[in-house]
Amino acid sequence: MERSRRGFLKLAGLGAVGLSAKPVFSAVGLGGSPSPKILKSDKALTANHWAMVIDTRRFKSEEDFEPITAVCHKIHNVPKLQNKRHELKWIWTVPYENAFPGKENRYLNERIAELPFLVLCNHCENPPCVRACPTKATFRRASDGIVLMDFHRCIGCRFCMAACPFGARSFNFRDPRPFLTETNPAFPTRTKGVVEKCNFCAERLAEGKIPACVEVSDGAIAFGDLEDPDSEVRVLLNEHYTIRRKQSLGTEPSVYYIV
C-alpha cells in the first residue's frame, strides 16, 4: 500500500491529539464528588479595624513590661539574641523621646521622662512597608486592617524595614532556631533571611482569643474595633486624651497611647 506524505502527517497529528486528550477528559470528567469548602471559623474574633489603646499610666517601671514582652516572644518563637545588631523584637520598650520624637519638651513631666514606652507594629492604616514590599509578602488585610507578613514569600530585601518609620521590623540575620530556649510547636519559627514583626496575634484572633499582650496586661492594654463606637477602644479614646507615634508622617497608626 502506498501511503501519501499528507496521509502520514494526518495520522501522526491525530495520534498526538489522542495522546493529549486523556488528561483533559479525566480532568473534565471529575464532577462526581462534592468539592471541599473553606470557611472562617465561627469562633474567630472579627472587626473592621483592629486597634489597641495602651494606658501608660498603669505602668511604672521596666519590670511591668517584662511579662508582656516575654509572653509575646515565647508564643511566637522570637529568640533573644545578645548581639544588638541581630536583635529580633515584636514588642519592646523605648524611652519617651524615642517613642514620640518631636514631642519632647525641655521640662518634661517626671513620670513621662522616666517611663519606658511599650512599642510594637502600629498596624498603620496607610502602611509604608506594604508599599515598599516588592513581592507583596507584607500586606494589609482588607477584612480587619491588620498588617501581616507572608513569611513564605519574603525575599529578605529589607525595603520594608527601611520604609517603616517605627523600626517595628526585625531581620533574621542568623538562623533563629539555635537561639530559642523553648519552642512553641503550634507557631512556626522563621528562617534566616526573612523579616518579621508583630502580627496583632492574628493566629489567636482566628481562635477567638485576644492578643497575648492584651491578655497578660491586666487591663492596661485594650484591644477592639476602631469602627465600632461601642467597642472598648472607642470608649477609652472618647474618655481620654490619646497620642499616636509620628502622626505627622500620615501613616495613621492603630496603636494609641493614654499618657
Added chain:
Amino acid sequence: MPSNKKIYDKGKVIFGLIIFGVLITFPFWYNLGKAAPAPELVLTEKATAAKECVRSTDYMRAEHMQLLDVWRDTVVRDAKRVYINPQGKSFNMSLSNTCLDCHSNKAEFCDRCHNYASVSPYCWDCHIDNPKETK
C-alpha cells in the same frame, strides 16, 4: 501532481524513525526492572486510628502539595482557616497543628517519599516537626 503522493526515501525515513524511537526510549528500557522499590511509609498510631486523612489517601498521595499551597494562601491572606472536606468533616487548616499532629514521624513518613522522589521541600525550616503537647 503524482510526485508528492509518495514518501521519498521511504526506507531511510522509516529506519531513521526507528532509530529515533529507540534512542528516545533508551532510559526506559535500559532501566527496566532496576527501579528502586517504592518506600514503605510508617503511619503513627494517631494517623492509623484516624483511618482517612483530610482527603482520600490517593488524593493526598498525589495532591498534598497543591492542597497545602491552597491552605497556606487562604490562611495567610484570607484568614479562612476551616477546611470542610467532601465528606463534610471540618479541619483546622494548619500544617503545624493538623498535618504534623498526626504525621509526627517526619523521618518515616514525609522524608521517605521525598527522598525517593528526590524533592526537598522547605516546610520544616519554619514549621516545627513532631509537635508535642504544650500543656
